[in-house]
Amino acid sequence: MPPDATGAGKGAFDVVLIGGGHNGLAAAITLARKGRSVCVLERADRPGGMARSSEPAAGAHVPEIAHLLYNLDARVARELGLGLLLKSPPIPAVSLAPDGRHVVIAGDAARFADGTPHPDAPAFGELNARLRRFAGLLGRLSLKSPPRFDGGLASLATMGEMAALARLGLDLKRLGKHEMREFLRILLGNAHDLVLDEMADGPLAGAICADAVRGNHVGPRSPGTVFNLMYRLGSGGAVRLPEGGMGAVCGAFEQAARAAGAEIRTGCDVVRILVENDAAKGVALRDGTTIRAGAVLSSAGPLQTMTLAGIGHFDVEAVRRARNLRCKGTVAKLNLVLGAAPEITGLRGDLAAGRLLVAPSAVAVERAFNPVKYGELPAEPVIEAVIPTLTEPSLATNGRHILSANVQHIAHTPRGGWGDAARNRITATVLSQLERHMPGLKGLVEAAELLTPADIEARFGAPGGHWHHAEMGIDQILTLRPANGLAHYRLAVHGLYLCGASAHPGGDVTGLPGRNSARQLLKDRIL
Amino acid sequence: MPQATRKSHVPVGAIPTPLHARLEALSTARRWTNWAGFVSPLVLDTAEFEYFAIRNQSTLFDISPMHKYRITGPDALAVVNRLVTRDAGRMRDGRVGYALWCDEEGMVIDDGTLFRFSDTDFRLCCQEPMLGWLQETAWGFDADIRDESHEIAGLALQGPTSYSLLSDAGLAAAAALGPFDMAEIEPGLVISRTGFTGDLGYELWTAWDSVADLWDRLWAAGAHCGLRAIGSQALDICRIEAGFIAAGVDFQPAHAAVRLHRGRSPIELGFEKLVDFGKGHFNGRRALLPQRGTGGRHHLARIDIAGFKPAGGALIYHRKKKEVGHVTSGVWSPTTKRNIALAEFRAPYGRTVTDNLWVEIYVNQEGQWDRRIVPLTVVSEPFFRNARSRATPPGPF
Numbered sequence: 024m025p026p027d028a029t030g031a032g033k034g035a036f037d038v039v040l041i042g043g044g045h046n047g048l049a050a051a052i053t054l055a056r057k058g059r060s061v062c063v064l065e066r067a068d069r070p071g072g073m074a075r076s077s078e079p080a081a082g083a084h085v086p087e088i089a090h091l092l093y094n095l096d097a098r099v100a101r102e103l104g105l106g107l108l109l110k111s112p113p114i115p116a117v118s119l120a121p122d123g124r125h126v127v128i129a130g131d132a133a134r135f136a137d138g139t140p141h142p143d144a145p146a147f148g149e150l151n152a153r154l155r156r157f158a159g160l161l162g163r164l165s166l167k168s169p170p171r172f173d174g175g176l177a178s179l180a181t182m183g184e185m186a187a188l189a190r191l192g193l194d195l196k197r198l199g200k201h202e203m204r205e206f207l208r209i210l211l212g213n214a215h216d217l218v219l220d221e222m223a224d225g226p227l228a229g230a231i232c233a234d235a236v237r238g239n240h241v242g243p244r245s246p247g248t249v250f251n252l253m254y255r256l257g258s259g260g261a262v263r264l265p266e267g268g269m270g271a272v273c274g275a276f277e278q279a280a281r282a283a284g285a286e287i288r289t290g291c292d293v294v295r296i297l298v299e300n301d302a303a304k305g306v307a308l309r310d311g312t313t314i315r316a317g318a319v320l321s322s323a324g325p326l327q328t329m330t331l332a333g334i335g336h337f338d339v340e341a342v343r344r345a346r347n348l349r350c351k352g353t354v355a356k357l358n359l360v361l362g363a364a365p366e367i368t369g370l371r372g373d374l375a376a377g378r379l380l381v382a383p384s385a386v387a388v389e390r391a392f393n394p395v396k397y398g399e400l401p402a403e404p405v406i407e408a409v410i411p412t413l414t415e416p417s418l419a420t421n422g423r424h425i426l427s428a429n430v431q432h433i434a435h436t437p438r439g440g441w442g443d444a445a446r447n448r449i450t451a452t453v454l455s456q457l458e459r460h461m462p463g464l465k466g467l468v469e470a471a472e473l474l475t476p477a478d479i480e481a482r483f484g485a486p487g488g489h490w491h492h493a494e495m496g497i498d499q500i501l502t503l504r505p506a507n508g509l510a511h512y513r514l515a516v517h518g519l520y521l522c523g524a525s526a527h528p529g530g531d532v533t534g535l536p537g538r539n540s541a542r543q544l545l546k547d548r549i550l
Numbered sequence: 551m552p553q554a555t556r557k558s559h560v561p562v563g564a565i566p567t568p569l570h571a572r573l574e575a576l577s578t579a580r581r582w583t584n585w586a587g588f589v590s591p592l593v594l595d596t597a598e599f600e601y602f603a604i605r606n607q608s609t610l611f612d613i614s615p616m617h618k619y620r621i622t623g624p625d626a627l628a629v630v631n632r633l634v635t636r637d638a639g640r641m642r643d644g645r646v647g648y649a650l651w652c653d654e655e656g657m658v659i660d661d662g663t664l665f666r667f668s669d670t671d672f673r674l675c676c677q678e679p680m681l682g683w684l685q686e687t688a689w690g691f692d693a694d695i696r697d698e699s700h701e702i703a704g705l706a707l708q709g710p711t712s713y714s715l716l717s718d719a720g721l722a723a724a725a726a727l728g729p730f731d732m733a734e735i736e737p738g739l740v741i742s743r744t745g746f747t748g749d750l751g752y753e754l755w756t757a758w759d760s761v762a763d764l765w766d767r768l769w770a771a772g773a774h775c776g777l778r779a780i781g782s783q784a785l786d787i788c789r790i791e792a793g794f795i796a797a798g799v800d801f802q803p804a805h806a807a808v809r810l811h812r813g814r815s816p817i818e819l820g821f822e823k824l825v826d827f828g829k830g831h832f833n834g835r836r837a838l839l840p841q842r843g844t845g846g847r848h849h850l851a852r853i854d855i856a857g858f859k860p861a862g863g864a865l866i867y868h869r870k871k872k873e874v875g876h877v878t879s880g881v882w883s884p885t886t887k888r889n890i891a892l893a894e895f896r897a898p899y900g901r902t903v904t905d906n907l908w909v910e911i912y913v914n915q916e917g918q919w920d921r922r923i924v925p926l927t928v929v930s931e932p933f934f935r936n937a938r939s940r941a942t943p944p945g946p947f
Contacts, residue, residue, distance in 0.1 A: 335628060338833050339686050
C-alpha cells in the first residue's frame with residue numbers, strides 16, 4: 024500500500040510507532056509484512072531499547088540491559104524471520120554454592136558441577152517438567168489478544184478468544200484429575216513453598232526461587248511467584264546466549280524490520296500524540312515536526328502514552344488504573360569490562376560460560392528482598408551473571424572479557440537517593456559477592472557501568488525502571504494487563520494502541536506484545 | 551441530645567448545622583433526619599402547612615448539609631468539562647447550571663448545580679461526597695479542588711413572596727437576577743436564583759458562621775410575607791411537581807450502587823439535552839455515544855396517574871400484563887390536583903410506546919389491602935410551572 028493509502032495525507036504513514044525497542048520493531052515487522060507503511064520513531068541514536076548493547080570501554084560490547092534470550096517463541100521467531108536467533112544451543116545455569124559444591128541445571132537435569140549426582144535431582148526433574156507442561160498450556164494464550172468477556176457471545180471476535188480459553192480448559196481436563204488438581208493448587212501459590220515441598224533448601228532451591236522473582240518486586244514467598252516461574256518456562260524454558268551477543272538480537276529485529284520495508288528514524292523524541300475527533304492521527308516531535316499516520320502504536324507505558332496524547336482524552340477511571348499500575352523496577356545492571364577471564368572456584372571452563380547465579384538458598388533470596396521494601400540497599404543481593412566473551416570472544420578486543428550482572432532487588436530510588444556513595448556501595452557489594460567465587464575479580468575490573476532502576480527509567484523510558492514496564496503478577500496479566508479495560512492493546516482513543524512490554528503477554532525479549540498489538544490493529548480494520 | 555453532652559475527641563452522631571438551635575426552637579413535630587451527616591428537619595410543624603407555604607408564601611430551608619466543592623485554577627474549565635456532560639464553556643460567568651456527571655460506563659455518578667464565577671473558578675453543589683472523584687478528575691490538570699462543605703452554608707428561600715422578602719431585608723439588588731443567575735449581592739453573600747421547588751426562589755450562600763445572622767435578618771423581614779421554616783418532606787412534594795429527579799430515589803448514584811446494571815445514563819434519565827457530544831471528551835462520552843438519539847435501556851418519564859392514591863413504588867404494566875417499569879417518586883399534587891409521579895420504564899416503553907400503560911397501586915385501608923389497576927399518561931412538561939417563577943424582575947407577590 025502506498026504511504027498515503029489511508030488518506031492521512033502526503034508524507035504520512037499508515038502507522039507510526041513510538042519506541043524502537045524490540046517490541047516496537049516486532050510490531051513494525053508484522054505490519055510492514057502486511058503491506059502497511061510503517062515508521063518507527065526511536066528517541067535514542069540507535070534502536071533496540073533494553074535489548075541493545077553498549078560500549079562502556081572502547082572495543083568492549085556489553086549487553087546494556089537484557090543479557091540473555093528467554094522465552095522467544097519459535098513460531099513467532101519464524102514468523103518474524105528471526106529463526107536464526109534460536110539456533111545457538113541453550114546454556115546451563117550454575118548456582119554458585121558457598122562451599123564450592125556448585126549445582127548445574129540444564130533443562131530438567133540437575134547435578135553437581137563436579138559431575139556427582141545431586142540428591143534432589145529426581146524431584147527437581149519432576150517439578151520442572153510439570154511446570155513446563157503447565158506453562159506450555161498458558162503459553163498458548165500469549166500468542167493472541169487476551170480473551171474478553173464483555174463482547175457477548177454474539178461477537179465473532181469474542182467467540183474466537185473464548186475458544187482459546189475453552190481449549191485451555193479442555194487441555195487442563197486432558198491432563199487428568201491429579202495433574203489438573205495440582206495445576207490449580209500451585210497456580211496462585213508461592214515459589215518458596217512449592218520448591219521446599221520437594222527438596223531441601225540450598226543452591227538448587229535458591230536458583231529456582233531466583234528465577235521466580237527475577238525482574239519483579241517480589242520475594243519467593245510472595246503469592247504469584249509460581250506463575251512467574253511458569254512464565255519463564257512459557258516457551259520451553261531454554262535460555263540462550265545468541266551468536267553475536269544480545270546486540271545481534273536487536274540487530275536481527277532491526278534488520279527484519281528494514282527488510283520488511285519499515286522506516287526506522289532515530290533521535291526522534293515524540294512529545295505529543297496528535298488526537299483529532301477522538302482518533303490518533305500522528306505524532307509531534309521535540310524538534311517541532313509532525314508525522315501524520317492512520318494509527319499510532321506506543322511502546323511506552325500506559326500512563327506515559329496517555330500523557331503524550333493528553334490526559335483529557337481518557338476516562339478518569341482509565342487514568343487512575345494507569346497511575347496505579349504496579350511497576351517498581353527492582354533490578355540493577357552492572358556491566359564490567361575485565362582485563363582477563365575470571366577464575367571460578369570449583370567450576371570448569373565451559374560451565375563458566377553458563378548463567379551464573381548467586382542465590383545460595385530460597386531463604387537467602389527471600390532475605391535479599393527485604394531491604395528493597397524499605398528503600399534500603401541490600402548487603403547480599405541475588406545476582407545473575409554471564410560472561411558472554413567466553414562464548415563469543417569477539418565481543419571484547421585485546422583478550423578482555425565482559426561480565427554482565429543482573430542485580431535483583433535494588434530500589435528504584437533508595438532512601439537518600441542515588442548519590443555516588445550509594446552507587447559505589449552497590450558496585451562494591453556485587454563485586455564482593457562475586458569475588459567469593461571469583462578470587463581476584465576486583466583486580467581485573469577495567470571499567471564498570473551501573474544502571475540502577477532509576478537510570479533504566481531515564482534512559483529507556485520504562486515505567487518505574489521496570490524491565491516488564493508493569494510488574495508481572497496475577498493482577499496484571501491476561502485480561503488485566505496492563506490494567507482492567509486496557510487489555511486488547513487498544514487505548515480509548517481510536518487508532519491508539521499499546522505495543523510495549525506493559526501489554527499482554529508481558530516482558531522479556533519475546534516480541535510478542537508488539538506482534539500481538541500489530542495483529543490486533545489489523546484485525547480492528549482501522550487502516 | 552445525650553451525645554452532645556458526652557465527652558468525645560471526635561463528634562459523635564449527626565452534626566448540628568449552625569441553624570440547629572433556631573430550627574429546634576421552631577420544631578413542634580420533632581421529626582429529624584440525617585442528611586449527609588447533619589441533623590436536618592423532615593417536618594418542623596406539619597408537612598401540609600409547609601407545602602402550602604412554599605406554594606403561597608415564603609419558606610426557609612437549611613441546605614448547609616449539601617456538599618460544596620470549589621474548582622479553581624487555570625485548567626478549572628477543562629476539569630469541569632472533563633467531569634460534567636454539558637459544556638460549561640458555554641455558560642456565562644455568574645450563571646448556575648444543572649449538571650450531571652458519569653463514570654466511564656456513562657452511568658450517572660451524581661447530579662448537582664454548577665456555579666460559574668469565571669472560567670477559572672467554579673463551585674459544584676451536590677448530594678453525594680465527591681472530593682475523591684473531583685481530585686481524580688483533576689489529576690494531570692492545573693486546577694485546585696477544595697471541599698467547601700463545612701465552610702459555606704446555604705439557605706433556600708423559596709416561594710412567591712421570596713423576592714419581596716429579600717427586598718425588605720435590604721437585598722433588593724437580587725431583583726436583577728434572572729433564573730439561574732447568581733451574584734455576590736453583599737460581600738460574602740452570594741445569591742443565586744435557583745431552587746428545588748420550580749417556583750420563584752433563591753438560594754443564599756454565605757460563610758458557615760454567618761448563616762445564623764442571615765437567617766435572623768430574613769426572619770425579621772419575613773413576618774408579612776408569611777415566612778415559614780420547612781423540612782424536606784414538603785420540599786419533596788414540590789420537587790416532584792417541578793419534575794426534578796433526586797439521587798438515590800429516581801436514580802442510583804453509580805458509585806453507591808453495588809449490583810450490576812443499577813446505574814442509569816443521563817440520556818436514560820431524560821437529559822440528552824445536557825449531554826454535549828461536540829465539546830470534546832468528557833467522562834463516559836464513548837459509552838454514551840451509542841445512546842445518542844436512540845435512548846438507552848431505560849427511560850425515566852413524568853406520568854399522570856388516574857385516581858388520587860399516591861403510587862410510590864408501584865409497578866407499571868403494558869396491556870395490564872407485561873411488567874415494563876415502576877414508579878420512582880409518586881405523590882398527590884395538591885396544587886395541580888393530579889396524581890403525579892416520576893417513573894422508570896424499560897425501553898421502549900414510556901418513550902415510544904406510551905399507550906395502554908397501567909399502574910398497579912396497593913392501598914392499605916386501615917388494615918385491609920386493596921389493589922387498583924389504573925391507567926397512566928406520559929407527560930412531557932413539568933407538572934407545575936408558572937410565569938412568576940421566570941419573571942425578571944420578579945413581581946411583589
